[in-house]
Amino acid sequence: MSLPISSTPAGIASYNGGELWSLVKARREARGERQEALAYVEQQLSSVLLGVELGEAEQAQYLSRLAQTAGTAQALREDLEVPELSEARVPRDLYIIKAGGISWRPFPLSQRQVEVTPLHRRLQARMAMAIKQRRKMAPESLPVQVHSIAFQYAGRRLEDRVEISGWGARVLARDNEKTLPLPASSSISLFPVSAGRQISP
Amino acid sequence: MNLADYLFEGADALEHGDLLLANRVLPTLEQARQLLEAWSQKLESDIHPAGLEGFDESFREAIDGFFEAVDLLELAVVEDVPELASAIKSQTQDAIDILRDIQEQAESHHQVLDEELGGRL
Numbered sequence: 311m312s313l314p315i316s317s318t319p320a321g322i323a324s325y326n327g328g329e330l331w332s333l334v335k336a337r338r339e340a341r342g343e344r345q346e347a348l349a350y351v352e353q354q355l356s357s358v359l360l361g362v363e364l365g366e367a368e369q370a371q372y373l374s375r376l377a378q379t380a381g382t383a384q385a386l387r388e389d390l391e392v393p394e395l396s397e398a399r400v401p402r403d404l405y406i407i408k409a410g411g412i413s414w415r416p417f418p419l420s421q422r423q424v425e426v427t428p429l430h431r432r433l434q435a436r437m438a439m440a441i442k443q444r445r446k447m448a449p450e451s452l453p454v455q456v457h458s459i460a461f462q463y464a465g466r467r468l469e470d471r472v473e474i475s476g477w478g479a480r481v482l483a484r485d486n487e488k489t490l491p492l493p494a495s496s497s498i499s500l501f502p503v504s505a506g507r508q509i510s511p
Numbered sequence: 512m513n514l515a516d517y518l519f520e521g522a523d524a525l526e527h528g529d530l531l532l533a534n535r536v537l538p539t540l541e542q543a544r545q546l547l548e549a550w551s552q553k554l555e556s557d558i559h560p561a562g563l564e565g566f567d568e569s570f571r572e573a574i575d576g577f578f579e580a581v582d583l584l585e586l587a588v589v590e591d592v593p594e595l596a597s598a599i600k601s602q603t604q605d606a607i608d609i610l611r612d613i614q615e616q617a618e619s620h621h622q623v624l625d626e627e628l629g630g631r632l
Contacts, residue, residue, distance in 0.1 A: 366628065373624050375559065379566050380617035382554070386573060387610040390514035390546050398535035399524045 514543050518580045518603040525593035536588050540581050547574050547581070569613050576606030 512520075517539065524531055551574050559566045580602035587595040 369624060369628055372560065372563070373621060373628065375563065376617045376621040376624065379559070379563070380614045380621065382570070383573075383610045383614035383617065386550060386570075386577075387515065387607055387614070388513055390543065390550075390577075392512060392514050392517050392539050392543050392546075394512050395517050395520045395524070395531075395536075395539075398532045398539070399520075400530040400532060 514546070514577060514581075515603055515607055517543070518577075518584060518599055521584050521587075522596040522599040522603075525587055525596040525599075531588045533588050537585060540585050543581050544578070547577055550574060566613055566617070569609055573606045573609040573613070576602050576609065580606065 521531060521536070551571075554567065554570050554574075558564070580599050583595050583599045583602060587593060587599065
């Protein structure tokens with residue numbers, strides 16, 4: 311698997327298969343070292359338990375310290391409170407569009423909770439055909455279609471509008487409007503609320 | 512919500528292609544850094560006694576893991592690099608695993624030592 315990343319700072323400049331494997335190996339090694347560190351604790355504590363090095367009062371202190379350590383580990387895991395993420399999370403319109411089986415981002419769209427209905431499939435086929443036909447024509451001569459679309463995301467039904475022009479599809483609504491290039495084999499994972507309204511270019 | 516859940520959910524959002532608003536995420540990440548820094552200082556000023564030093568090192572690794580995940584999430588949001596989602600999850604999971612190991616070890620030793628002391632007293 312290759313995950314090309316561009317324009318990122320050094321260190322994560324690019325992930326490819328080999329680098330990802332190195333990452334996995336490094337994690338395994340780190341985990342091995344961690345286990346060694348904890349095994350060392352166990353070994354050292356055995357001496358303590360034998361009472362060779364410490365008296366009972368000191369052992370009681372160890373007891374207290376171990377309880378504190380367990381509590382600290384739990385607190386770090388569970389009690390580092392930060393505000394909810396939901397306020398910062400906005401579903402992106404562009405992800406409803408899939409072009410030729412490859413999304414515009416390197417994430418499988420199958421992960422999206424897009425509702426698949428017979429209507430949805432019919433629209434996919436119709437739009438794919440329309441785009442194929444458009445590719446054979448001069449872009450400037452093409453009409454622009456605006457489709458109202460809806461999709462299911464995280465249990466919510468969202469509605470939006472998509473403009474299909476000669477060169478691609480563009481999401482009109484919302485604040486992160488962008489243009490998508492769509493290859494001839496495009497299919498669009500959406501279904502209409504009021505599809506196919508034609509407007510002048 | 513706790514930091515680990517925030518990082519997982521953030522990575523999940525990136526994987527799903529959602530937009531994370533920088534003006535909301537970055538202040539939270541800064542807050543997370545301050546929390547981690549405070550814990551880090553607390554742990555450094557209260558090191559474990561002889562025989563338990565391994566816990567200090569493990570705590571450092573766990574906190575470093577959280578720091579790393581926070582940095583990666585910031586980078587993913589600011590530079591729009593959702594491909595970092597898996598690395599964020601991986602770092603967060605590592606930090607959690609370390610903390611779980613520490614807790615289990617400490618509880619296990621506590622139990623053994625408690626029984627040992629109880630038998631002698």
